[in-house]
Amino acid sequence: MDLNTLIETTVSGLGYELVDIEMSPRGRTIRVFIDAPGKDSGVDVEDCARVSNQLTRVFEVENVDFDRLEISSPGLDRVVKKAEDFVRFAGQDIQIKIRIPLGGRRNFQGELLGYKDGKVGLRLEKDEVELEFANIEKARLVPRFD
Missing domain, CATH: 2.30.30.100 (SH3 type barrels.)
Structure with a gap:
């Protein structure tokens, strides 16, 4: 399974929407932008921590080599892709x-x-x-x- 599919499967399995993924040039930093469409207040720190903890565990099992994982809300100027x-x-x-x-x-x-x-x-x-x-x-x- 490629990294994008792995991240999307994990994020959607937790009930969030994957908005975007950014990788540093050598793939050492992975930035994941998530949204919570059913939640009026949007993504909060607890949501980011939950996704971060789950992805860290999944990356360990799948032997994904990275130095830093960042989880964030898409922000007001969010990327529109789909x-x-x-x-x-x-x-x-x-x-x-x-x-x-x-x-x-x-x-x-x-x-x-x-x-x-x-x-x-x-x-x-x-x-x-x-x-x-x-x-x-x-x-x-x-x-x-x-």
Whole structure:
């Protein structure tokens, strides 16, 4: 089992959602971002400790060599990766970078309209665009502080 699958299986088995995994260049530090969708208050320190303890045990059994394991909430500017996330966060502001330019642009920011038929809808200042889900390189929520 590869490391990503191992982490996802463990995190989801504990009742959390795996948002993202980051690895240091030589894989010595593993950062795992989790969410608790059914919990109004989001992820807290106890959630992170629970996941950290379980992953540490699993890594020992599976002989995963690492120096440091960090567990964190995704934060207000969370990464949006899965099609379900683009549905879940519709109505929120988002920043999207695409691989192949559309109309000479690779970066878009606006209100997320959702996901349908392999496309992500986005309301910009003056118009709306549909971006191919497969063409999205990075997407991140933009928190509103008003």
